[in-house]
Amino acid sequence: MKICLLATAVALCTASLGAHAALATPKPATAETESANQQVQKALHFADRQDYDDAKRGFVATIPDFVVKGTAPGHPDIWNLPAYDFLKSDKVPAEVNPSLWRIGQLNLNNGLFKVTDRVYQVRGFDLSNMTIIEGDSGLILIDPLTATELSAKGLELYYQHRPKKPVVAVIYTHSHLDHYGGAKGVISQEDVDAGKVKVLAPDGFLEEAVSENVYAGNAMLRRSNYQYGGYLPKGISGQIDAGLGKTVSLGSTSLVPPTDIIKKSGETRTIDGVQMEFQMAPNTEAPAEMLVWFPQFKVLDAAEDATHTLHNLYTLRGAQVRDSEAWWKTLNEAIHNYGDQVEVVLAQHHWPTWGKERAVEFMSSQRDMFKYLHDQTLNLANKGFTMVEIAEQLQLPDSIGKQWYNRGYYGSVSHDSKAIYQRYLGWYDSNPAHLYNLPPVEAAKHYVEFMGGADAAISKARSSYEKGEYRWVAEVMDRVVFADPNNKEARDLEADALEQLGYQAENPTWRNEFLMGAFELRNGVPKLGAASIVSPDTIKAMPAEMLLDYMGIRLDGPKAAKQAPLTLNWDLGNGTKYLLEVKNGVLIYSQDRQADKPDATLHASKDAFAALMMSGKAQIAGAKDVKVDGSVDKVQGLFDLLDEFPMNFNIVTP
Numbered sequence: 001m002k003i004c005l006l007a008t009a010v011a012l013c014t015a016s017l018g019a020h021a022a023l024a025t026p027k028p029a030t031a032e033t034e035s036a037n038q039q040v041q042k043a044l045h046f047a048d049r050q051d052y053d054d055a056k057r058g059f060v061a062t063i064p065d066f067v068v069k070g071t072a073p074g075h076p077d078i079w080n081l082p083a084y085d086f087l088k089s090d091k092v093p094a095e096v097n098p099s100l101w102r103i104g105q106l107n108l109n110n111g112l113f114k115v116t117d118r119v120y121q122v123r124g125f126d127l128s129n130m131t132i133i134e135g136d137s138g139l140i141l142i143d144p145l146t147a148t149e150l151s152a153k154g155l156e157l158y159y160q161h162r163p164k165k166p167v168v169a170v171i172y173t174h175s176h177l178d179h180y181g182g183a184k185g186v187i188s189q190e191d192v193d194a195g196k197v198k199v200l201a202p203d204g205f206l207e208e209a210v211s212e213n214v215y216a217g218n219a220m221l222r223r224s225n226y227q228y229g230g231y232l233p234k235g236i237s238g239q240i241d242a243g244l245g246k247t248v249s250l251g252s253t254s255l256v257p258p259t260d261i262i263k264k265s266g267e268t269r270t271i272d273g274v275q276m277e278f279q280m281a282p283n284t285e286a287p288a289e290m291l292v293w294f295p296q297f298k299v300l301d302a303a304e305d306a307t308h309t310l311h312n313l314y315t316l317r318g319a320q321v322r323d324s325e326a327w328w329k330t331l332n333e334a335i336h337n338y339g340d341q342v343e344v345v346l347a348q349h350h351w352p353t354w355g356k357e358r359a360v361e362f363m364s365s366q367r368d369m370f371k372y373l374h375d376q377t378l379n380l381a382n383k384g385f386t387m388v389e390i391a392e393q394l395q396l397p398d399s400i401g402k403q404w405y406n407r408g409y410y411g412s413v414s415h416d417s418k419a420i421y422q423r424y425l426g427w428y429d430s431n432p433a434h435l436y437n438l439p440p441v442e443a444a445k446h447y448v449e450f451m452g453g454a455d456a457a458i459s460k461a462r463s464s465y466e467k468g469e470y471r472w473v474a475e476v477m478d479r480v481v482f483a484d485p486n487n488k489e490a491r492d493l494e495a496d497a498l499e500q501l502g503y504q505a506e507n508p509t510w511r512n513e514f515l516m517g518a519f520e521l522r523n524g525v526p527k528l529g530a531a532s533i534v535s536p537d538t539i540k541a542m543p544a545e546m547l548l549d550y551m552g553i554r555l556d557g558p559k560a561a562k563q564a565p566l567t568l569n570w571d572l573g574n575g576t577k578y579l580l581e582v583k584n585g586v587l588i589y590s591q592d593r594q595a596d597k598p599d600a601t602l603h604a605s606k607d608a609f610a611a612l613m614m615s616g617k618a619q620i621a622g623a624k625d626v627k628v629d630g631s632v633d634k635v636q637g638l639f640d641l642l643d644e645f646p647m648n649f650n651i652v653t654p
Helices: 031-043 050-056 082-088 098-106 148-161 189-193 205-212 217-228 324-338 356-381 387-393 413-425 440-450 454-466 470-483 488-504 508-523 536-541 544-554 557-561 606-613 632-640
Strands: 059-061 111-116 119-123 130-134 139-142 167-171 198-202 260-262 268-271 274-280 290-294 299-301 344-346 566-571 577-583 586-591 600-604 626-630
Touching: 031 098, 031 488, 050 098, 059 148, 082 098, 098 508, 111 148, 111 344, 119 148, 119 344, 130 148, 198 205, 205 536, 205 544, 217 508, 274 324, 290 324, 324 356, 324 413, 344 356, 356 387, 356 413, 387 413, 440 470, 454 470, 454 488, 470 488, 488 508, 536 606, 544 577, 544 586, 544 606, 557 586, 566 632, 600 606, 600 632, 606 626, 626 632
Parallel strands: 139 167, 167 198, 198 260, 299 344, 566 600
Antiparallel strands: 059 111, 111 119, 119 130, 130 139, 268 274, 274 290, 290 299, 566 577, 577 586, 600 626
């Protein structure tokens, strides 16, 4: 089994599923699912084709049948647009929500597009866009995609149709990998170090970019496979889209640290004759984010704060909950600052909005959407409704919710309202019966016993399935599966229910979640072993404190607590020193301190230390650029206490 590893919690880890040569065949839509999808067709304004025109506007050229093959035999394609050719049909299959089919078609537009004079975008070459601003003698690139292979292809396409000017600056709008990972496909670290290329980013960018992809990175990576449908085939019964774009690319990622940090709203820069004004937007779509106003072109780059979807306040792969209050206020500020001048609003996903009136209406409606969700979630919470109850009843007014750019293609009213509740009130709903719940397996065994046994539960669930009660069937069969994961009948019935929920979902990430659950219930989970999820560039960007924080996360606490305390001096060789102490099952570190009588002193640069820590089963003796004074065994003992995280842990089974 060969795997394609990406050093990120956002990217997918996919595999050639040799262990699943005979994969279970997806089932067709039921009559209930077909009827539900037909109701969507009647409820929304499918005759409105403005977005289809806008998504094609300014098209210059593309790479026909754009495929970028994997980097080694057996690895999946880095990018494959022809795999989505089935979306070119205007006939919506019963297995796909018509609204999802629509965004899937729109996100299939790809290539180089002219936005306005001197402003271009490469779209459809990754989950995100790369915006290209033409300076007097060079290019300013905004958000160079996820993968270096794809950003290089995008710039190559641009050069085929525009003058070949050098890249003089790169701007990262925020700290998510799909907006900086492709940097080394379009610039080199050497040119940055030589001052030939400036790299601009918002305050906190580097810390947030590194920490989000490391501290809980392994869990996020596994969960990302569900959010983006990592094992699903592209097709009417499989993966259709990812909401913000087709999917996450599977190429090489990089990180070029910024050379110029934007710290407050109103800061300006002029680079190669291009004037820019920055508006800070922390804790909106990312902890470190900013918008960019180009007064010469009357273009506002909204980063990822105004896209053609109701965005995530909580991302299903897992991340810190985003602040809907900060989000609506950011959009409101942008409207007040630039609304009387703006002619184009573009973002680093989807297509632009042209014309002052339309642009302001678009931003205003998105602002109102986030504020409505924020205020009404708390309104209902203050009336005593719980998180789940709020999610079940809250709806956007038609004046907001039926706008195509506010549909739930990435976030949803349901899970965004839960995010707001969580941000203010946490996971506990104040019902003591929910305070000290049994763990899933133990609770499931009791549930199944109370239901009269597995056979009785399955029989009743089949009746519910025939009635189209798929949510209930999934919940009940989940209990049976957790009580007995080898019960194939229960697994198959739960998979059938999840599949129908996926077919009905408007939100592509919900569809992927449901269908991935069905896939693994039927086919099992590929065993991919352990692996490092952190790229060399990310490790290089991590300060020593973050390396030690991550080391503490990887420490096997119960095992460490049983061992004698350990004291280690770490000398980085550049004047920086740390005291490391392992006791009570935790790793404590203190900068600029050293023990008088340590168990050992480790002489290693930050990079050499990181190489040891990220190498899996580190061997201290003979390690490159590492010297130990004192007990090598003691140092080895510390590294032996570090856990290796499995690449694919179970999700839909215990």
